[in-house]
Amino acid sequence: MFLVSLNVGRIMNNRRVVIIGAGFAGISAAREFAGNAVDVLLLDRNNYHTFLPLLHQVVTCELEPEHIICPIRKLIQTQPNVQFATNEVKRVDFVSQVVETNNCLIHYDYLVLACGSTSQFFGIPGVSEYSFSLKNLEDSVILRNQIVSCFELAQEEADICRRQELLTFTIVGGGATGVELAGELAELIYGTLVNDYPVINFRQVRVVLLQAGDKLLPEMPLRLSVYAKRQLQKMGVEVKVASRVAKVMENAVYWENSHFKDLHFKDLQAIPCRTVIWTAGVCGNPVAKKWGLVTDSNGKVTVLPTLQVPEYPQVYIVGDLAAPQNEQLPMLAPVATQQGATAARNILRHIKGKNPQPMRYQHQGSMVIIGRHAAVVNLFGKVNLTGFVAWLLWLFVHLAFLPSTRNRFHVLLNWLWSYFSRDRSVRLILPLYPASKSNPATQSTSDNNKRVEIN
Amino acid sequence: MFLVSLNVGRIMNNRRVVIIGAGFAGISAAREFAGNAVDVLLLDRNNYHTFLPLLHQVVTCELEPEHIICPIRKLIQTQPNVQFATNEVKRVDFVSQVVETNNCLIHYDYLVLACGSTSQFFGIPGVSEYSFSLKNLEDSVILRNQIVSCFELAQEEADICRRQELLTFTIVGGGATGVELAGELAELIYGTLVNDYPVINFRQVRVVLLQAGDKLLPEMPLRLSVYAKRQLQKMGVEVKVASRVAKVMENAVYWENSHFKDLHFKDLQAIPCRTVIWTAGVCGNPVAKKWGLVTDSNGKVTVLPTLQVPEYPQVYIVGDLAAPQNEQLPMLAPVATQQGATAARNILRHIKGKNPQPMRYQHQGSMVIIGRHAAVVNLFGKVNLTGFVAWLLWLFVHLAFLPSTRNRFHVLLNWLWSYFSRDRSVRLILPLYPASKSNPATQSTSDNNKRVEIN
Numbered sequence: 001m002f003l004v005s006l007n008v009g010r011i012m013n014n015r016r017v018v019i020i021g022a023g024f025a026g027i028s029a030a031r032e033f034a035g036n037a038v039d040v041l042l043l044d045r046n047n048y049h050t051f052l053p054l055l056h057q058v059v060t061c062e063l064e065p066e067h068i069i070c071p072i073r074k075l076i077q078t079q080p081n082v083q084f085a086t087n088e089v090k091r092v093d094f095v096s097q098v099v100e101t102n103n104c105l106i107h108y109d110y111l112v113l114a115c116g117s118t119s120q121f122f123g124i125p126g127v128s129e130y131s132f133s134l135k136n137l138e139d140s141v142i143l144r145n146q147i148v149s150c151f152e153l154a155q156e157e158a159d160i161c162r163r164q165e166l167l168t169f170t171i172v173g174g175g176a177t178g179v180e181l182a183g184e185l186a187e188l189i190y191g192t193l194v195n196d197y198p199v200i201n202f203r204q205v206r207v208v209l210l211q212a213g214d215k216l217l218p219e220m221p222l223r224l225s226v227y228a229k230r231q232l233q234k235m236g237v238e239v240k241v242a243s244r245v246a247k248v249m250e251n252a253v254y255w256e257n258s259h260f261k262d263l264h265f266k267d268l269q270a271i272p273c274r275t276v277i278w279t280a281g282v283c284g285n286p287v288a289k290k291w292g293l294v295t296d297s298n299g300k301v302t303v304l305p306t307l308q309v310p311e312y313p314q315v316y317i318v319g320d321l322a323a324p325q326n327e328q329l330p331m332l333a334p335v336a337t338q339q340g341a342t343a344a345r346n347i348l349r350h351i352k353g354k355n356p357q358p359m360r361y362q363h364q365g366s367m368v369i370i371g372r373h374a375a376v377v378n379l380f381g382k383v384n385l386t387g388f389v390a391w392l393l394w395l396f397v398h399l400a401f402l403p404s405t406r407n408r409f410h411v412l413l414n415w416l417w418s419y420f421s422r423d424r425s426v427r428l429i430l431p432l433y434p435a436s437k438s439n440p441a442t443q444s445t446s447d448n449n450k451r452v453e454i455n
Numbered sequence: 456m457f458l459v460s461l462n463v464g465r466i467m468n469n470r471r472v473v474i475i476g477a478g479f480a481g482i483s484a485a486r487e488f489a490g491n492a493v494d495v496l497l498l499d500r501n502n503y504h505t506f507l508p509l510l511h512q513v514v515t516c517e518l519e520p521e522h523i524i525c526p527i528r529k530l531i532q533t534q535p536n537v538q539f540a541t542n543e544v545k546r547v548d549f550v551s552q553v554v555e556t557n558n559c560l561i562h563y564d565y566l567v568l569a570c571g572s573t574s575q576f577f578g579i580p581g582v583s584e585y586s587f588s589l590k591n592l593e594d595s596v597i598l599r600n601q602i603v604s605c606f607e608l609a610q611e612e613a614d615i616c617r618r619q620e621l622l623t624f625t626i627v628g629g630g631a632t633g634v635e636l637a638g639e640l641a642e643l644i645y646g647t648l649v650n651d652y653p654v655i656n657f658r659q660v661r662v663v664l665l666q667a668g669d670k671l672l673p674e675m676p677l678r679l680s681v682y683a684k685r686q687l688q689k690m691g692v693e694v695k696v697a698s699r700v701a702k703v704m705e706n707a708v709y710w711e712n713s714h715f716k717d718l719h720f721k722d723l724q725a726i727p728c729r730t731v732i733w734t735a736g737v738c739g740n741p742v743a744k745k746w747g748l749v750t751d752s753n754g755k756v757t758v759l760p761t762l763q764v765p766e767y768p769q770v771y772i773v774g775d776l777a778a779p780q781n782e783q784l785p786m787l788a789p790v791a792t793q794q795g796a797t798a799a800r801n802i803l804r805h806i807k808g809k810n811p812q813p814m815r816y817q818h819q820g821s822m823v824i825i826g827r828h829a830a831v832v833n834l835f836g837k838v839n840l841t842g843f844v845a846w847l848l849w850l851f852v853h854l855a856f857l858p859s860t861r862n863r864f865h866v867l868l869n870w871l872w873s874y875f876s877r878d879r880s881v882r883l884i885l886p887l888y889p890a891s892k893s894n895p896a897t898q899s900t901s902d903n904n905k906r907v908e909i910n
Contacts, residue, residue: 046884047603047882047883048883064519064521064522065885066519066521066883067519070880071880071882073651073652073882074651074878077651083654085611086604086607086884087611104611137885149541152502152540156542156558156559195532196529196532197528404880406872406876406878406880407880409872410865413865417861423529423861425525425526425529425861425862428502428503428524428526429501429502429503429541430503430592
């Protein structure tokens with residue numbers, strides 16, 4: 001047992017593995033330890049696991065936030081050797097092998113670091129201040145609130161310029177997140193909101209997708225990129241490729257042609273808008289660098305093919321935070337899942353006195369939904385699918401991988417409902433408060449700043 | 456049309472009715488105007504209507520908050536003469552007949568005030584600072600966060616006294632809200648959470664229900680009160696009747712026997728706990744008094760039997776805020792709904808030159824759920840039901856009156872799921888942020904503090 005208060009009669013001889021982060025990689029690692037004689041402690045700042053591939057459907061009022069998350073305790077309920085604690089990790093001391101949280105110090109024999117990634121802004125002025133990110137559940141609800149609020153405010157706005165700003169939504173980044181969000185947002189606006197606001201002129205509404213590269217979905221074959229662009233345009237999205245964002249301000253986003261780098265600021269163009277959604281860059285969670293690990297320019301930790309940190313072989317890095325020396329892997333859920341499982345297997349091998357094995361990534365493919373009856377799928381890097389079949393496959397795969405059967409029922413119900421009624425019912429502005437501010441229990445515990453040491 | 460920006464070609468000859476508040480009473484009034492030649496503007500600070508009778512099931516992780524609310528625009532979509540705006544009303548000038556919101560002044564011919572009620576603390580020390588209310592959706596999510604957080608913290612708490620405080624939940628008030636909450640909370644704790652926290656000793660967990668009166672559910676027949684008490688005790692709730700709360704502190708609630716008023720502080724007893732839920736008092740929304748209306752000791756506005764304010768006959772008060780001179784009505788959804796409809800009909804009569812009619816309340820009954828297979832129902836003040844039949848009836852009636860078919864499907868799915876699996880899946884600590892803080896759109900509009908005047 002790890003925490004003093006939990007110390008109710010367990011055998012202490014087992015090796016202790018601490019997993020930081022309960023995303024795809026962390027959960028996958030915890031599950032791989034099932035039935036083995038190791039004591040696992042899983043830490044996350046939230047008490048739920050988020051199924052990130054459906055985040056854009058929370059933004060676009062299609063799904064309730066609760067349906068793409070699952071209590072972590074439910075995911076590990078069948079594994080008596082896995083403990084979970086909702087705790088923010090403050091620091092890791094890799095030399096003395098101690099994890100420091102809000103209220104205790106935890107010694108580990110092995111550490112799996114699965115802290116994920118955050119948005120990267122490349123130092124472009126105004127992006128961090130004025131744009132919205134989409135990296136976690138809070139982001140998605142904040143963004144949903146923003147989109148619906150813009151329509152509420154536009155209805156009452158007398159000034160035509162300010163109304164135009166409110167009714168323009170710019171998505172920066174033509175990768176999977178940007179394309180999915182642009183498509184779903186167009187469906188929300190022209191399918192549902194158009195009935196809610198009879199007094200708004202919907203020809204004034206703009207959904208703009210800015211992509212710095214020359215094609216959308218750069219990691220996909222050209223045919224699929226072309227299809228995605230054509231579909232988005234059909235749905236009313238203005239797609240601008242080779243358009244690099246130069247500056248974001250409160251009421252506008254400025255962009256320039258990517259090919260004319262030298263003529264900086266010469267052909268700078270403005271899109272007046274209040275909502276800029278930034279999906280153009282991702283980097284490793286900055287805590288890794290802060291805690292003293294060596295990171296690359298992308299904020300990822302360079303690890304051995306076995307996923308171990310060269311300096312600390314008992315520390316494994318998995319998921320978005322890992323940059324294996326031997327191969328560059330995309331930031332996808334299957335990569336994280338496979339890495340988590342590999343790290344766990346390597347720790348078990350190590351405990352048994354065997355050598356850890358290098359990770360071998362098996363690419364199964366990637367898929368992007370664009371809208372009703374429209375998606376692109378690339379299977380095993382070989383088979384390309386578009387249209388209805390790809391769309392059905394996307395829905396099926398995401399439903400199958402969503403954690404918890406109950407969530408699957410609710411999501412299926414939502415999808416069927418919005419498919420047949422063309423109505424998205426979660427168009428709500430929900431003013432909820434952060435647990436820490438409203439929560440006397442949390443507050444008073446962090447007040448008495450006594451840390452408990454656990455060995 | 457009411458708002459300048461909405462001013463796109465409607466006939467201005469219609470009378471204008473402003474309805475403040477989109478609860479049961481406000482929505483009911485708005486619906487009653489369907490098909491009539493009046494322009495109705497419905498105002499609410501939220502863009503959704505909340506089905507309050509299911510609030511306690513959000514607290515106890517049974518339902519998602521999104522499933523007991525419905526976008527107001529969806530409720531009025533079929534009524535072209537009803538407009539809606541998400542707006543906080545700052546002030547009403549009853550003499551010049553103007554409603555002042557954040558960003559505009561709205562002239563009305565008739566006003567329906569349906570601002571509801573808030574918690575009343577009777578000046579008991581510490582209640583407003585340290586207790587949790589349950590009056591709206593935010594309250595319910597904050598309280599859910601609190602309950603789950605207490606278990607998370609208790610797991611890590613080494614000190615046995617502090618752990619006892621975290622694991623004690625005191626509900627003050629033995630009315631319908633208190634009884635329903637106590638029962639559902641006991642089911643959540645002993646049915647679901649007990650599997651989540653194997654290291655917590657659940658014999659340490661306490662759910663206490665304090666009732667100042669001599670019986671639970673004072674408005675119900677004695678037989679039902681006795682049944683409710685016995686059921687709660689069976690489920691593990693400590694029911695203390697004739698126990699009045701004297702003081703609430705951060706870590707404890709103090710109570711005394713209601714019958715020994717003179718021996719104040721003599722037999723004061725303490726329950727160490729971090730979570731005190733206040734359901735013991737309700738009063739009319741204080742804005743009524745603030746805006747200059749005459750209110751009774753309970754904060755309600757005294758109105759004529761026709762629901763008109765004596766001083767301002769074009770102003771109607773409906774719902775929890777109304778105290779008709781002729782009869783005292785309970786604060787129930789059916790009362791609010793019938794009052795809303797009556798006010799709307801009276802306004803229509805007035806426009807046609809007829810006299811407004813007094814409200815005639817038809818009491819259909821009241822029902823309280825306690826737990827699995829346990830509820831009490833009183834129909835028409837005559838028929839009393841308990842147990843399985845009452846429980847089924849409670850579920851059926853609440854499902855039938857819940858707005859939106861989609862919500863009904865989801866709630867039914869949740870009920871079936873938790874009935875058969877005994878699992879409540881929404882045990883989440885959701886740190887979401889208020890729309891106004893995260894929302895640049897809202898901020899910048901309130902910055903340019905120019906109000907638009909609408910006549």
